[in-house]
Amino acid sequence: xxxxxGMTIPFYDRSLAKSQELIAELPGLGYTDAWSAEVNGNDGFxxxxxxSQWAPGIRLGSAIVPVSTRGPGLLAMSAATLADLAPGRFVxxxxxxxxxxxxxxxxxxxxxxxxxxxxxxxxLRRALAGEKVSERYETFEIKxxxxxxxxxxxxxxxLAALRPRMLRLAAEEADGxxxxxxxxxxxxxxxxxIGPGTELIARLFVCVSEDTDKVREMARWMxxxxxxxxxxxxxxxxxxxxxxxxxxxxxxxxxxxxxxLKAIPDEVVDALVVHGDAATCRARIRRYVDNGLxxxxxxxxxxxxxxxxxxxxxxxxxxxx
Numbered sequence: 001x002x003x004x005x006g007m008t009i010p011f012y013d014r015s016l017a018k019s020q021e022l023i024a025e026l027p028g029l030g031y032t033d034a035w036s037a038e039v040n041g042n043d044g045f046x047x048x049x050x051x052s053q054w055a056p057g058i059r060l061g062s063a064i065v066p067v068s069t070r071g072p073g074l075l076a077m078s079a080a081t082l083a084d085l086a087p088g089r090f091v092x093x094x095x096x097x098x099x100x101x102x103x104x105x106x107x108x109x110x111x112x113x114x115x116x117x118x119x120x121x122x123x124l125r126r127a128l129a130g131e132k133v134s135e136r137y138e139t140f141e142i143k144x145x146x147x148x149x150x151x152x153x154x155x156x157x158x159l160a161a162l163r164p165r166m167l168r169l170a171a172e173e174a175d176g177x178x179x180x181x182x183x184x185x186x187x188x189x190x191x192x193x194i195g196p197g198t199e200l201i202a203r204l205f206v207c208v209s210e211d212t213d214k215v216r217e218m219a220r221w222m223x224x225x226x227x228x229x230x231x232x233x234x235x236x237x238x239x240x241x242x243x244x245x246x247x248x249x250x251x252x253x254x255x256x257x258x259x260x261l262k263a264i265p266d267e268v269v270d271a272l273v274v275h276g277d278a279a280t281c282r283a284r285i286r287r288y289v290d291n292g293l294x295x296x297x298x299x300x301x302x303x304x305x306x307x308x309x310x311x312x313x314x315x316x317x318x319x320x321x
Contacts, residue, residue, distance in 0.1 A: 095160025
């Protein structure tokens with residue numbers, strides 16, 4: 001079994017302010033990592049800053065912060081702050097995000113996502129090493145930026161990557177790749193693009209529930225909201241689900257949300273969302289690891305018979321002994 005076992009923070013059923021006690025439990029339960037997310041709830045950095053004090057010793061990572069909603073210098077400053085709070089334990093996860101998040105919600109420009117991610121990675125490498133950076137990149141220009149206080153230990157940087165080009169960039173220039181919404185059987189195909197020496201991280205959505213129909217109904221909403229995003233649609237086309245998901249995409253494009261939900265086959269839901277009792281869920285997570293995943297990052301979702309607080313405890317790796 002992998003030595004890494006991560007948890008998404010804060011938890012879906014509570015605010016960051018009400019998460020302190022459960023976050024503080026994570027190291028004792030056997031969790032090695034705590035990873036934040038950034039969509040339209042908490043930002044990607046503050047939960048990690050708080051966790052650095054609430055759960056000393058745990059590795060902290062952002063999965064992910066977009067490269068187009070903050071300037072490169074601000075990203076460097078935020079990363080340096082976390083690296084100072086958690087020396088050697090902070091991993092900066094960055095990615096291109098999506099047009100909805102970058103443009104519609106943050107009034108930014110979603111242009112050349114691969115190049116913007118690559119350029120930001122290259123800038124951050126230099127800035128977090130304490131260099132003064134003056135350089136024209138393909139997607140932006142930096143003139144004389146230097147961190148006032150560079151971290152003693154520069155954080156590792158990992159990339160959100162869904163398809164071969166970005167996966168190869170993660171392997172060649174970053175310290176790892178983060179992916180999302182994949183089945184255990186998909187892991188070898190992703191792993192083949194990055195090779196054996198690059199850390200592969202994935203967020204796994206988990207519902208501890210034996211009410212299969214209820215889980216599938218809830219999960220379909222989550223899947224439809226993600227898999228209709230162009231990047232995820234292309235990802236699953238590459239993984240081989242293009243035809244089986246075509247009816248969903250057609251119904252969604254026509255504005256028929258209910259038909260789109262019904263068009264997602266049960267087998268796709270069951271492949272992409274971990275569910276069942278806690279033992280079944282842990283066994284499913286082990287399949288990801290056995291197939292080449294280095295760091296599972298669990299994201300327990302509400303709706304099951306088991307409250308999230310208990311699910312966090314039941315899914316902990318210490319229970320594998």
